[in-house]
Amino acid sequence: MGTNTPERPSGGGDDGDGAAPVSDEQWAELVRQVESGGAEAPKEPSARARMVTARLRALDAEAAAGRRGRKGDQREAWQPDGWRTGPARQDSKSRSAGRRRLAGVLGIMVVAGALVVTMRPSLVTDHLPGADTSAGTLPAETAPPTAAPADGPVADRPTREEPFRGSPAVRWADGAAGIETPAAKASGGMSEDQVEHALRATRQLLVAANLDPVTLRGEKPREALELLDPLQQGERERLERSIAQPDEKNDPLMMFTRFDPDEARLVGDVVKTRGRMTFEAGATGSVEVHADYTFVYPLLKPGGDEVTRTIVRRRLTTALHDPQRFVSTRDKLSVVGSGQNFMNTDCELDDGFLHPSFPSDGPNRRPAGQEVDPYDRSEWQPDGSCGTVSRT
Template identity: 75%
Template structure:
């Protein structure tokens, strides 16, 4: 240091000092600081510093009240408050609620549609039944089980007001669920009886079934032709029976009527609708006189008919009780394997009582009504038998 106390230019105290700014440089620095130019530091205002301190103090108080937070980056981070799942999560609950509203609207619309449909069907059930499989015909449910015992009551009515048509000729009839034709004639299990072997009893059962089919279901027989197949099942050695039947076919009358065994219609008056005849009944057997077995058949046949060229459907109902016998030729005057007619009875529903020309004569709904005659008769009632020769008024066909 010099004696006058002023540092020398070579003094170590000035080592590394930069050159002092000029008056122009200092003025420029002051101007940039005042205008906030880039590079100039800007100190926060007193109000900003106060707000920041209050927020920091609030965060620390909250963290202490919650018992602290988990470590996050070396610092304590306040834990988030627990919220139930989906609570105020925005789109999730809004979407779920929207779907619920749509379901409610959809279910409400379906409920109204069901109510309207039920009311329409209640007023006009045919709108539904005519479009069901089978056209609403209860036969679509399948045939009734086979009859295994005598019925104790008449069958229930069919749907009220349902008239038969060509497409559904059994509509409105109790027979709608009866078996079709020969399917309704079932034979019981055979066993030896009356000195006849099991196979001979089975032969008697099968021959009786063939007789019923040929006499009541064969299309040629129903058209009024000679029932040769049925006649050939009968024993020609049975005294007078075969001759009487053949004579009744050529010279029908009150005392010799082919309807005693055969179902026949005059084709000029009535013809079968389709090829189905409904059948219901049962067959049993028992021992006859030694060396024979007797077969008992009780069947009802329902025939749907129209006039030639017409569409109006009527039904005629025939119930037959027939007893046949198969005899041992070594003990009886009989032909082996041929049937004898022991008895034959019949009830007719919807046919003229006064005409005896060998044909059944149905009445159609459009025919002029004849005055009631005799007691009311339900031709479908298999629990009762009407006396032969009685002429009643059928309650339904």
């Protein structure tokens, strides 16, 4: 079987139609395949085929040139966001506009902050290192005071907005936060846990009897009564009777702070509190808790804006007994003793309410006894005394 050896194209470069030159090695391999019958000799394209190919290549070149012309004013070709880089950056105009908006907002915040500091410099100065923090809340009382406190920071009458204005109580703790219990330890044959319970229960009794809005409104202080031992002879029955039918001998004020809402109402929801609590061993199988606290009540006269303050100081001793040694109810308190000083109230009335005197009431509503300082915790006024207060 004969073979037709292909004729090698002339020239070593491009043939004018864009065809790539054939190397000696490629040509030798092609001849070998044709002579062995493994391939057909390549046929040279006809003149018409070369013309069509050349025209198509020319059209492709014109299209590519047009695309380059339309994109010539772009600085860089678009690329998709990388999976690590996130969204493409905004152009310089967007970044500049964002910076201007941010600068405007920061400028407003700086101006507002400067105005606030100008009006209330203490917001900054009170928190500086070494700053005077005398205007802050006083630390807890840990020992009996030896003198009366100085006047408040402003010697002026209280207002609805500043009900403790001009009072030393402005630096006292708010409500129940001012009643702190000491660290418990075993005492009187009672375990540490039992002593801890006696302290917590006494604190709850003080809060329920002197700070609970229900009690202050003159309603029945059920929570406080539930803390007391029903087996303590006559105590709980006496208190309940005094609430239902108050008189000179059965006065609920001996345990509870109460105001007639038609006569005086609390300004806001803060009562200032200061005092201390201690404990000691009682009879074997009992522990006694001693509490001495002063409460300052800012009061509003109904129908107006006139504000006054009534101050109540209470001394209370409670006991927790071991029911295996005493006739008592487990975890309930017994009242061992109580005393009270009421300041800025009409002491002649025995209706179970405190009756504060307002500046517009005149001298007829004010006690005429010896003048006393209601904030002086270094001295105890005799129970039942009713004098003129030097300040409220």
